[in-house]
Amino acid sequence: MCDRLPLAEADLRKGQTVIYTGPDNAREIYEEHTRPRKLCSGHPGRIADPTRQHIRVDWVGLEHEPISYAAGFCLEREGFVPGLSAITESEYESLAEQVRSTSDRKPQL
Numbered sequence: 001m002c003d004r005l006p007l008a009e010a011d012l013r014k015g016q017t018v019i020y021t022g023p024d025n026a027r028e029i030y031e032e033h034t035r036p037r038k039l040c041s042g043h044p045g046r047i048a049d050p051t052r053q054h055i056r057v058d059w060v061g062l063e064h065e066p067i068s069y070a071a072g073f074c075l076e077r078e079g080f081v082p083g084l085s086a087i088t089e090s091e092y093e094s095l096a097e098q099v100r101s102t103s104d105r106k107p108q109l
Helices: 089-101
Strands: 017-020 044-049 056-059 084-086
Touching: 017 056, 017 089, 044 089
Parallel strands: none
Antiparallel strands: 017 044, 017 084, 044 056
């Protein structure tokens, strides 16, 4: 897992670039042709819906899978979102390119 700080409530907005910081997750990925086959720590995405009770992220390469449009995260009482960390647009672009150019390899932070 990633050692970055969790996403703060102040950074919770549509379009915010983030990385996944939780354990590997293959749930909600169903199509055989989808690459990568799981969401790994360090995977980049962009917040599509910042609703605090169900924060949705469009994960690079997984936008058409339920892990992007149906699964979500929740803002904790402490004001953070476990499983997500904010990254810069530049970091997002670099990581997104890695995901697009590889299949099942984990992005390198």
